[in-house]
């Protein structure tokens with residue numbers, strides 16, 4: 183079962199995968215914004231993901 187969420191940028195309805203985790207970055211299908219999952223329970227909270235500036239040494 184997936185969870186409904188809303189893009190804070192464009193208000194588009196998004197579906198968060200059931201196995202999504204807090205801290206995961208998802209991309210809005212509508213505006214391509216990168217959004218960080220802040221909370222999953224009881225409601226999904228999304229926030230702008232910070233621009234990636236650090237190299238995590240991948």
Ligand SMILES: [Zn+2]
Nearest residue numbers: 189192210213
């Ligand atoms: Zn959006």
